[in-house]
Amino acid sequence: MISSRPDLAAVVAFVLAALLTALIVPVVRRAGLRWGLIDPPDPRKQHTTPMVRLGGIGIVAGFVLALLIIWALGGFVQLPQPDNPIWTTLAGCLCFFIIGLADDLFALPPLPRLVLQLAVATVVWSQGVRIGAIELPFGLLGHDPGVIQLSGGFSLLATVLWLVGITNAINWLDGLDGLAAGVSGIAAVGLLSVSYSLNQPAPGLLAAALAGSCLGFLRHNFNPARIFMGDGGSYFLGFALAAISIVGPAKGLTSVSLLLPLLILSLPVADMSAVIMGRLRQGRSPFYPDRRHLHHRLLRIGFSHRRTVVLIYAFTQWLVALALVLANAELRFLWLALATAILVAVIVIARRQIENEHRRS
16 A cells, blocks of 8 residues: 555555646647747747746646545545645635736736735634744754744734735746746755655655646656746746645644755845845846846856756755755755765866857857
8 A cells, every 4th residue: 555655655645646747738838829829929037939927827736636646546545534734735725826817917017916914824824824932953043942932923924924025036037948847846855865864755746746737747847848937837836846845734724944945945046135235236026037147147147048957947946955964854965965966067067168159259
């Protein structure tokens, strides 16, 4: 029985989600072209031809169908109890997807989008998906065993900032073909590994399905992309990653260490923070569109589209490997060594290619 093998259930969820998403996305693309739901070229964007930006529908459909198939098989994997925060997580994911999809279809202004995100995150917090404590690494600040308890407004503030912040960090990262989907997939695999290392199979199952959906979507989104995920897709991925990182398999959440998920997601978080600070220094709105993101900077110094994406993939994988070391996962140092070797190799190869192109020019 696979119900006694949560690791095998995660593999099945990953494969199902990948296959279903890969099959559904072309259907969504054809429908988008037929109905004229496309994203026109823009000087701030990388694409030069109109693109369907409803790929998030395929991601969500593959993710949900994979979980439904697994749970429908009865003894395959036990269905979560009605009061389990897993259900709240899934409901929040769908709500954020709807917000993003509405923006894709009707071009919502930034402020109403943010208000809706904050409202959904608040409801999610009220239903038990919350940061109840922050575990300090190595017993910092003299606390033993290194835990700061959060209650009431502090828990609400931390949870809402985390959920909304990670969601928008992934959304802002979605600037190159395959970038947001690849980084989200790698981060989901990291959360999957950490969840099982900490004996949390329920969020691990969601992370596996999420990673599979990202892989299935990359089949159609890696450069040169044939479809974009849109805000619906990036909001769904961002919220899912943020929520999965804090939910537990029991009724509610009393304590969570943000160090591991923060490390896994530190690249999009750092990118978003740097962009916001740069805009504020120039007296502009944090929502002002520009080309300050990390991928834009890498393109300007000579990296090609694909090299930029692969380099960011490699660095994200290195951060995931580092998180596995801190979580005491099996073969953690092997994963860290492999990730370091891949990162170094990608940097060296990309640098040599840039130098050769400069010599030829």
